[in-house]
Amino acid sequence: MFELDVENSKPIYEQLMDKFKELMINDVLQEHNQLPSIRILARELTINPNTIQKAYKQLESDGYIYTLPGKGNFVAPPTSLKNSLEEKIRNDLEKVFAEALYIGIDKHEIYRLLEKGGDS
C-alpha cells in the first residue's frame, strides 16, 4: 500500500497518519471505506501492531476515521472532523504564510500554489 522511511526523524506512527490523511484527501480512501486491519498492515510493513494502533487511535481522535470494535477502522465523513483540528489548521495557515512571505515567496506565488491544488 505504501512505504515508510525508517531513516526519517518523524515517528513512524506520524508518518502513517500522514499517509492515510493523504489518501483520504486525494479521495483514494473514501467515506466509510475500510482501512487495512492493524495486524495485516503490521505484517505487511513489518512493524509492530502497537505502532499502527497508535496511528489509528490518533486519527480517530482527530475525527478522520471511526472504529467499530470487532469490525475495523473506517474513513469518517469530513463533517465529523474535530473543531480543534480546524483551529490548528488555521494557525498552520497563518504561520506558514508569514514564513513564506519572509523568505521571499510573494503572494501571487502563494495564490498560484493554492489554485494549482484542490477543486473546491
Next chain:
Amino acid sequence: MFELDVENSKPIYEQLMDKFKELMINDVLQEHNQLPSIRILARELTINPNTIQKAYKQLESDGYIYTLPGKGNFVAPPTSLKNSLEEKIRNDLEKVFAEALYIGIDKHEIYRLLEKGGDS
C-alpha cells in the same frame, strides 16, 4: 524577552527557534541585529546553554542567522536563507492547503487569512 512552555510537547530548542523566527518575521529583530548571548539567555530562561546553542545552530544552518565566533549571533539577511528551506515551505503550503480544503475551509477563507497577514 519571552517565555517558554515547559509543559509543551514541542522540544524547548524548537520553541526557541519559533520564537526567534517570529521576532525576525515581525521585524522586531532586524538584519544584523545581535541575538542574546547563549550564556545570558540560558541564565534568563533558566535552561541549559546547550539547549540554546542547539537552537542557534539549527537557525544558522537554516540560514536565519549567522555566527561570528567570539562575537555573537546575528540576524541574517533573508537572501541567505537556504534553498532547501524554500522547498520545504512550498511543500508545507501545498500540504496545508490540501488539508484545509479537505476539512471544509474554502478558498475564500484562505484568501482572507493570507490578506489579513503580511504586507508584501
Next chain:
DNA sequence: TGGGTGTATTATTCTTCCTAATACAGTTCA
C-alpha cells in the same frame, strides 16, 4: 466454534531531549 477484528497491559530496548560540568578558542578593551 473458529478466525477475523480492535483493545489493553506489561516489560524491554533505543533514541532524543535536556541537563551538567568542563575545557578550549576567538574578540574586545582597558
Next chain:
DNA sequence: TGAACTGTATTAGGAAGAATAATACACCCA
C-alpha cells in the same frame, strides 16, 4: 597582556517518547 566577554566541543547521566515483543481479553460474523 590579561580579564571578561563571545561561541564551540566533549563527555556523562537522567527523563521521556518511540518502537518492539508477548500476551490476554472482548466483539463480530460466517
